[in-house]
Amino acid sequence: MAKSPKLTPMMQQYQAVKDKYPDAFLMYRLGDFYELFNEDAVKGSQILELTLTSRNRNSAHPIPMCGVPHRAIQNYVDILVDRGYKVAICEQMEDPKSAKGMVKRAVTQLVTPGTRTETGVANAKNNNYLTALVYDHTSHQYGFAYAELSTGELKTSQLTDEATIINEILSLQTKEIVVDDQVNDQLLTKFKQLGILVSHQTSGQTTIAEVSYLTQDLTANVEQQAVALLVTYITETQKRDLAHLKKAVSYEPSSFLKMDHNSQYNLELFQNIRTKKRSGTLLWLLDETKTAMGGRKLKRWLARPLINQTAIVERQNAVQELLDHYFERSELQDALVKVYDLERLAGRVAFGNVNGRDLIQLKSSLGQIPQIKYTLGQLNPKVLGSIYSKIEPVDDIERLIDAAVVEEPPISITDGGIIKDGYSHQLDQYRDAMQNGKQWLAELEARERKATGINNLKIGYNHVFGYYIEVTKVNLSKLPRDRYERKQTLTNAERFSTPELKEKEALILEAQEKSKSLEYDLFAELRDQVKQSIQRLQKLADAIATLDVLQSFASISEEYRLVRPSLNAQHDLEIIDGRHPVVEKVMGHQSYVPNDVLMNPDTEVLLITGPNMSGKSTYMRQLALTVIMAQMGCFVPAKSAKMPIFDQIFTRIGAADDLISGESTFMVEMKESNQALQKATPNSLILFDELGRGTATYDGMALAQSIIEYVHNHIHAKTLFSTHYHELTTLDQELLHLKNVHVGASEKNGELVFLHKVEPGAADKSYGIHVAKIAGLPAPLLSRADVILKALEGETKSVKLPESKAANESLAAEPAPVEQSADVLSQDQQLALFDEPVDHKSTSKHQKNEQQILNELAKTDLMSLTPMEIMNQVYQWKQKLN
16 A cells, blocks of 8 residues: 655645645645645636646655735635635735744635625625524524625524525525534535535534624524524634624514515516526616615615505605605715715724725715715605614714825735825834935935946845845946945846945835834724724614615606505505506617506406417516515506505416426426415415416316416405416306406407507407417418317317206207318318228217217206316317217
8 A cells, every 4th residue: 555645844734724624725825825735726726727736746746736826816716706615715824034944824714605705896786695594403493594794784583494494595695504413404405406505513502702792682592593603603714803793683584575586586676587687677777876785775675575564654755755855866866976885894894804995985985974964954854864863974983094094095005105194103204214215325326326437327126135236247347446345146237235235225124114014003003993983884884775775766766757656454456557667668668558457455366368478477577566666665667556565475477497306397387386375365466377388278277277266265365367278267257356357469461469458358369370470480380270270169169068057958858960160170080081981889889978978968057067167078078079
């Protein structure tokens, strides 16, 4: 058995660190580079497109390695984390120049998909949530918590079922979940199937000081456990101060308008189904926010609309006030544009990775607060007073930063040039020494040029040799003998020094080194002073974000002609000239056809028929979006709107399968439908689009009718049900609270014209072949489809059902003739023309079946059956005849 290669002391140190982080890429600091070794190097070189080399390449066991410059590490870390990996940053913990023996190194941060705080401009309005889940066997409850490290947001809840957990995780778009050992494997597998990184953390007692403070307002034990698990993981991975984490807030999902992930997806709230981008979504339409924190708050409001009428009306009042005061709103917008991301700036201060430019952004932002507060004070205090009172200028921090930091500081905080002159007397002395030294060097250069007659003689500096006098080789003969001490030989020049230059060099370099060190200490001290005001900054940021969202609502209300909806508790839904706001924005106001949605307290189900592409799905979606906008506190796209407050929205729109779970489109459709049937209440909104298409016609039709009846008879929720099963339109004769509406279309010269207007009553037909013609299908195919359609329509007319009991009795006395279309024969009938002579035994059996069917028909009470039951019975009879 081959012996393992003996490791050098450095590689022994590396391996000891790597053993503690086996599931992470270890970025190991060596001088100006971060190095990857062994499997990390092999895999990392492929992902990061780095050149793979090796350490000890001439040995029998060379070690694969690759590296990245320390100044560019963030870009490489981002790439790995975006791919779902963890990255451990191992730093040098002492100056290599002063180290005795091996330089001490340690991991200073573990960057994971959920703990990433460097978001960049593109993600400024997006959150990056880290979640945690624990299970308590005593209460049979799950504790769920989530945090946003860059902003300090911390929320928790107790959940009862796995479906709710999955929905919360998908709604948060979390990339990483921390679990304890009580969470079952089935859930863990589901998380991994969804592409979520699962990180394990041991639960139990923790000594972390932050936990008791952060959980002090929580009463549920399982919520305290979830927050403790989450904070423990954050502390162990980030290894830094968490002063910006806010106290945990408990929330109950049922306190908001509930929409599962499928509904959010189907309604395109955050992501366009076709392009997977933000453009073309409701968020895209609503977002006129001027700040990053306002953009993030808008997303939270959109994900969790309100169900409390008082809170909704408060937002509506604020929107109305801002809408009515155009000039004040414009002044607020001008000021908000100049406010940087106060939430994340506070987080960077707490984390200790804030730089000089961040502090200038903070100062600039705080400089806008007095103007914002003054303008807000001009508006109705009864409407906006709560926001006004929370906007408190943090002017002491503004003055502190203004006194300490230069207007255009460098990115680095270790190279000097950050602190203003006059802020520190000691720093001013060092800078004076450096300035005098530079002046002395300039004067020395001028003197030496005059004394030697060498006009291109120069005094320079490098990190290895320090200050030097450089003379080109062609001028060396002009130097007086023994004037300089030789220091370095170059190809085209010689470098020299003098005792006087060495003495001055020592003074200048000492001043430079001490100046940089002092500047860093002064900056760290300044950062700690700002850290004391983090909670004030967070309170201010929250108020500014709220104001920003409200002004955004006012702006889009003005731009898109939105109206304030009135809310009622009588289940009265009356939207006049309602519009789908996103479709209208894309199409233009002049092209969009508005429609009413009229559902009085006695109307529970609208059965919608009409051709494909006529606008049935748009009509359904526009109602859902109108409800969501109204319960966010926003105005809505309509001429007028009277609405109840809904507790949940369920949608079954569009066709999609679940490849991961191996479920067909029809199975997904049935599962999504079941969610509504199991959980909807009389205060819910249900949108069912074309249920039953994924199976046989009669199966689908039977399911569709039974679902309608179940919703109507048992749930009593406001329901929009679109269908191509025109046979269902007769349900309005049996279901008291169901009404038919249809999307109009007209046929002119064989061409179909969509009217996009929703009108009372049922559609006369589906126009499916006309739609296929619009789609451009070949003409012979369309002609054949038309022939087949007429044949099928002829078959459905071959046996006429009696219209009354009297007719039924008449039919029993005399067999009804079988009508046949004069134009088209069925395929069986066409083949029969060429058949051999009839087998009389078979004919006798056929006649016996016919007589049996007629007898059954005579005994059937048609008036006691639904249309669907009659169709199913006719289908069975037809099977016997065939």
